[in-house]
Amino acid sequence: MSEKARLSLKAMLLAELPALRAFALSLAGAEDRADDLVQDTLVKAWANAASFEEGTNMRAWLFTIMRNTFFSQYRKARREVQDVDGEAAARLVAMPNQLAHLDLADFRARLERLPADQREALVLIGASGFSYEEAAEICGCAVGTIKSRVNRARRRLIEQLALSSVEDFAGDPGLPENAALPPLAE
Amino acid sequence: MQDRDKNNNKVEPTLEPVLQAHIGKQLRRMYDAMIREPVPERFKALLDRLEEGEAVREPIRDRAETGADEADSV
Numbered sequence: 001m002s003e004k005a006r007l008s009l010k011a012m013l014l015a016e017l018p019a020l021r022a023f024a025l026s027l028a029g030a031e032d033r034a035d036d037l038v039q040d041t042l043v044k045a046w047a048n049a050a051s052f053e054e055g056t057n058m059r060a061w062l063f064t065i066m067r068n069t070f071f072s073q074y075r076k077a078r079r080e081v082q083d084v085d086g087e088a089a090a091r092l093v094a095m096p097n098q099l100a101h102l103d104l105a106d107f108r109a110r111l112e113r114l115p116a117d118q119r120e121a122l123v124l125i126g127a128s129g130f131s132y133e134e135a136a137e138i139c140g141c142a143v144g145t146i147k148s149r150v151n152r153a154r155r156r157l158i159e160q161l162a163l164s165s166v167e168d169f170a171g172d173p174g175l176p177e178n179a180a181l182p183p184l185a186e
Numbered sequence: 187m188q189d190r191d192k193n194n195n196k197v198e199p200t201l202e203p204v205l206q207a208h209i210g211k212q213l214r215r216m217y218d219a220m221i222r223e224p225v226p227e228r229f230k231a232l233l234d235r236l237e238e239g240e241a242v243r244e245p246i247r248d249r250a251e252t253g254a255d256e257a258d259s260v
Contacts, residue, residue: 127217
């Protein structure tokens with residue numbers, strides 16, 4: 001790789017850091033684990049820079065590296081630690097101060113209890129702004145799989161919300177018309 | 187948990203769009219808050235180190251373009 005290309009790689013990675021960190025936080029939960037994930041992703045991206053095709057979506061490429069890293073570590077951790085729920089609960093304590101707002105913290109806790117593949121699909125589609133096709137490419141699965149994961153995640157969250165305090169949001173006047181997730185084209 | 191899928195009628199159908207909108211909004215709000223968090227300095231430092239690592243492997247080309255600071259650290 002030429003010096004020029006390498007310099008621009010550094011600049012591009014710097015520019016993607018906030019998005020990388022947000023995706024890492026949504027995948028891993030606790031800040032220290034998320035930051036380790038960002039670090040691993042940066043190192044791998046640098047080492048594999050030659051595999052990035054110029055003109056393609058750098059964020060999608062980085063997210064692919066990140067989620068593959070996360071899921072291979074996650075599978076390893078699952079084999080070692082049986083108490084996944086307990087671990088998840090412990091991680092919630094380490095939430096960043098910026099998210100101390102109760103409503104958001106509560107939502108984040110619910111999101112963390114989703115299976116990781118469903119949480120990932122929901123974040124990619126509902127927050128990161130990727131299309132179903134792009135998300136499928138990032139996750140290395142079929143578009144239909146992404147749709148079904150988003151659907152299951154959404155259903156589970158809806159059930160939990162419906163079972164808890166309906167009054168908290170039913171009359172929310174601040175809801176914009178287009179606040180819903182993009183509809184599933186089934 | 188999985189069995190609850192069978193009795194989804196617990197959820198009022200008319201509430202569902204409101205709940206979906208709520209979820210979509212919360213999801214974006216959470217993600218936006220994460221995006222706005224300051225990026226730790228360690229990542230910028232890491233990229234600098236990665237760049238220096240490359241410089242060690244390709245000293246001639248790097249010295250030509252990066253100058254005295256780089257040459258001192260190599």
